[in-house]
Amino acid sequence: MSGNSRYSDYWRSQELAERLGYTLSDAQLAEMAAAVEAAEPAAARLRADPPLDDGWPVDPAHGDAWLRAR
Amino acid sequence: MNLDVHGLLEEYRGGADPRDVVAGSLARLKEVHEVLNTTIAFLDERAGAAAEESARRWADGTARPLEGVPFAVKDVIDVEGVPTTGGSWVSSDEPATRSAEVVRRLEAAGAIAVSKDTTTEFAVGGPNPPRFGTTRNPWDPQRWAGGSSMGTAASVAARAVPFGLGTDVGGSVRLPSAWCGLTGLKPTSGAIPRTGVIPLSWTAETVGPLCRSARDVELLFGLLRGPDGVDPRATALPPFTPSPVSDASGLRVAVVGGYLTEMCDGAVRSGLDAMTGVLADAGAEIVAADIPSAAEVLAIGYRIVWVEAASVHRVNAARWSEYDPVLVSRISQGIATPAVDYLLAQQFRVRLQRELDDVFAGADLILVPTCPSTAPRLPDATVVVDGEEFPLYAAQSRSTMLGNLTGAPGLAVPTGFAPDGLPTSAQLMAPPHGEAVALRAARVFQALTAHHLAVPSLVEMSDVSSPVSGATPD
Numbered sequence: 001m002s003g004n005s006r007y008s009d010y011w012r013s014q015e016l017a018e019r020l021g022y023t024l025s026d027a028q029l030a031e032m033a034a035a036v037e038a039a040e041p042a043a044a045r046l047r048a049d050p051p052l053d054d055g056w057p058v059d060p061a062h063g064d065a066w067l068r069a070r
Numbered sequence: 071m072n073l074d075v076h077g078l079l080e081e082y083r084g085g086a087d088p089r090d091v092v093a094g095s096l097a098r099l100k101e102v103h104e105v106l107n108t109t110i111a112f113l114d115e116r117a118g119a120a121a122e123e124s125a126r127r128w129a130d131g132t133a134r135p136l137e138g139v140p141f142a143v144k145d146v147i148d149v150e151g152v153p154t155t156g157g158s159w160v161s162s163d164e165p166a167t168r169s170a171e172v173v174r175r176l177e178a179a180g181a182i183a184v185s186k187d188t189t190t191e192f193a194v195g196g197p198n199p200p201r202f203g204t205t206r207n208p209w210d211p212q213r214w215a216g217g218s219s220m221g222t223a224a225s226v227a228a229r230a231v232p233f234g235l236g237t238d239v240g241g242s243v244r245l246p247s248a249w250c251g252l253t254g255l256k257p258t259s260g261a262i263p264r265t266g267v268i269p270l271s272w273t274a275e276t277v278g279p280l281c282r283s284a285r286d287v288e289l290l291f292g293l294l295r296g297p298d299g300v301d302p303r304a305t306a307l308p309p310f311t312p313s314p315v316s317d318a319s320g321l322r323v324a325v326v327g328g329y330l331t332e333m334c335d336g337a338v339r340s341g342l343d344a345m346t347g348v349l350a351d352a353g354a355e356i357v358a359a360d361i362p363s364a365a366e367v368l369a370i371g372y373r374i375v376w377v378e379a380a381s382v383h384r385v386n387a388a389r390w391s392e393y394d395p396v397l398v399s400r401i402s403q404g405i406a407t408p409a410v411d412y413l414l415a416q417q418f419r420v421r422l423q424r425e426l427d428d429v430f431a432g433a434d435l436i437l438v439p440t441c442p443s444t445a446p447r448l449p450d451a452t453v454v455v456d457g458e459e460f461p462l463y464a465a466q467s468r469s470t471m472l473g474n475l476t477g478a479p480g481l482a483v484p485t486g487f488a489p490d491g492l493p494t495s496a497q498l499m500a501p502p503h504g505e506a507v508a509l510r511a512a513r514v515f516q517a518l519t520a521h522h523l524a525v526p527s528l529v530e531m532s533d534v535s536s537p538v539s540g541a542t543p544d
Contacts, residue, residue, distance in 0.1 A: 016405070016406065020384075021384055022384065022387045023389075023390065023391070024390060028391075028395075028398050031398070032405065032406055035399060035403035039369060039372070042366060042373070043369075043411050043414075045366065046370060046414045047411070047414060049414070052417070052421060058417055058420050060419075061416075063419035063420050066420075066423040066427075066477060066502060067258060067259055067503075
């Protein structure tokens with residue numbers, strides 16, 4: 001989430017929160033940004049994961065199949 | 071109320087009067103609440119009427135399976151005629167017009183709801199909720215009872231009620247069970263309907279019982295499970311057949327190392343080792359196993375929960391300034407999480423399920439610590455692992471989130487006590503719909519040990535030097 005493009009600050013902006021329907025104070029926005037940045041390493045690892053079975057990525061809802069098939 | 075559900079039903083069969091039992095339960099709850107801050111509402115009138123009905127049924131031979139058994143309800147679960155506050159200032163205090171399906175099922179079986187219990191705000195806020203305050207641990211009032219089903223756990227552990235209902239999105243049934251010395255179940259996702267429960271995470275949340283014995287969990291799970299035609303994730307289930315076998319022969323128990331045990335207090339590890347030994351002596355085969363992606367589970371699980379929780383709490387999007395700041399700091403990151411990252415996190419669940427499939431190919435159960443430490447210290451709820459202090463959220467859900475992400479059931483079982491006098495716990499995980507196997511192992515363990523029967527000291531309960539902040543119930 002770092003970089004110099006205009007987008008790099010948009011995700012932590014009041015404008016984004018308001019566009020999505022949320023009212024956050026500056027302090028809450030700062031906490032949100034800190035939390036997202038803290039979670040970034042795990043997100044980056046996830047993005048680097050190859051698709052399962054070397055094919056097209058699975059339907060995310062496929063996770064439910066494990067519960068139904070037994 | 072030092073009896074579990076089975077013990078209380080035996081007393082009833084011997085002639086005990088439900089009116090006396092329910093009145094005693096409420097009196098004990100009020101006494102416990104004064105010290106620990108467990109309760110948002112006492113349901114005297116409602117419970118009293120139900121106790122009259124139970125007395126009649128025991129007298130005329132029409133008693134139902136849980137006739138006259140009092141229980142506590144976390145205040146994110148609707149009880150008809152009673153407000154559901156979620157522990158929040160922003161909730162309407164209008165009474166619920168209909169009980170949650172789980173409450174309806176228990177009441178149809180004769181059980182009697184006696185309280186609405188404290189929770190972290192909307193089951194996701196911090197340990198010091200602004201409206202009703204924190205809940206102290208019956209084993210040591212300077213410790214937290216745990217989140218988020220904190221009032222329910224403390225009430226059951228303090229012998230005010232024999233069981234209660236909680237919810238679990240990342241461990242909120244199993245963690246307070248662990249910290250209060252209880253046996254608590256996060257069922258297979260979809261096994262118990264969530265209709266009438268304030269939502270938090272559509273894909274991770276479950277409802278489960280907090281009890282004082284595995285035999286009680288077994289009884290209650292049988293009554294709570296099954297679709298209701300409303301919760302879209304509660305679909306048709308395979309039969310639940312509790313095992314009559316009283317030993318562990320033929321059971322293969324996988325002890326998982328790596329990430330799930332590397333951060334683990336010595337006392338918790340000793341409890342885990344002791345449980346492994348008891349099960350082995352009872353005939354179980356102990357095998358080693360690995361879950362390669364275990365270290366990713368906590369961060370990815372939270373990522374899913376925060377996105378879903380931010381979406382759920384959009385309903386109060388203009389009032390987050392009235393929320394517990396800890397709640398906002400946790401779920402707000404869901405606003406800024408890209409959709410593709412959320413979907414990648416959902417796809418990770420399939421990878422993780424395949425890893426558990428690999429473990430379950432060679433084992434019937436997985437045994438891991440329920441959490442790395444004993445109960446967190448108040449007021450900040452920090453946890454201490456082998457003398458080193460950690461923030462609550464870095465430690466608490468390391469192994470419990472595994473069940474919420476995969477949907478597999480997890481059962482927290484008391485394994486003993488740490489040198490500080492606090493309970494330790496291990497979690498038995500089974501494949502989806504394998505609750506009966508986990509419960510069999512827990513029953514065998516509890517038949518051979520007495521940790522689950524230990525009672526918190528009343529002397530310690532009265533030794534509280536600082537009051538709990540927050541409003542008191544009417």
